[in-house]
Amino acid sequence: MSEDTLRSVQIERTSVGRYVVRNARGGEMSMGTGEDETFTPVELLLAALGGCTAVDVDLVTSRRAEPTRFAVTVSGDKIRDPEAGNRMRNLTVTFSVAFPAGADGDRARAALPRSLRQSHDRLCTVSRTVELGTPVSLVDASDPGPAEPR
Template identity: 55%
Template sequence: MSEETPDPTLRSIDLVKIGDGRYKATNGRGGVLPIGSGDDPDFTPVELLLAALAGCGAIDVDLITRKRAAADVFEAHAEGHKVRDEQGSHLVGLRVGFDLAFPEGEAGDRAREVLPRTLQQVRDRLCTVGRTVALGEPVDYVEVGAGSVTGPVTGQ
């Protein structure tokens, strides 16, 4: 009996429509996230991308700095401008800012000292979301399911 080994590199979610302009994303661990079109309090896809950029960076920053000292203040703000031009709709001027305060003393000093290099590492190699956006990986939108014969739709 051979059981198929799951691909350890694969990340996925499932999305279902739950109302007009409203959807529910579910991950493999059972986590649920409502997504909306902007007419309700749910996060829009663009806001989710900004949250993913901030969240990815925050996890990496926290993992590295908390080895020295736990932050007394740990906040992040992500922003970008949605534009439509000859390349279609996209975000420009993406920026994630961190407001961090570490305790006084030697441990806090070590955390403050490592922060600039940590932010550079997050930008240059650690944050999967940010690296994917920066590198510009193409996205294929495909039709799947019963009776589907449509292949990938690529923009290239």
């Protein structure tokens, strides 16, 4: 493949339970344990699920008409499963979109159901990855610390 497929972020600890997430383009956001206003990792997962489809749908429908409302709610239940481990279930992405009256708004409304289906079934990398159950590898590249004297 000639295109660059690697995507990555860096996460740096700023204090106990607080982190800053940075992307290669210089963007950053705070992440934490949920004891303050920062997003938790689970909330970021929910945001990624909804955001991925929101981008797909927005790019298609807004070519036809600028929405008068475009809101996405993503929810799910965080469960503690003693056998399979902690996880989310009942993930739901709910769109509430409105377009102006007229021919352009009608074209955008007509494009909405198909763009939602295409994003879910084929385009959204985040939901496709979650639904297909892609394995995650953990690598420990920690500094081993000073060598013990012999």
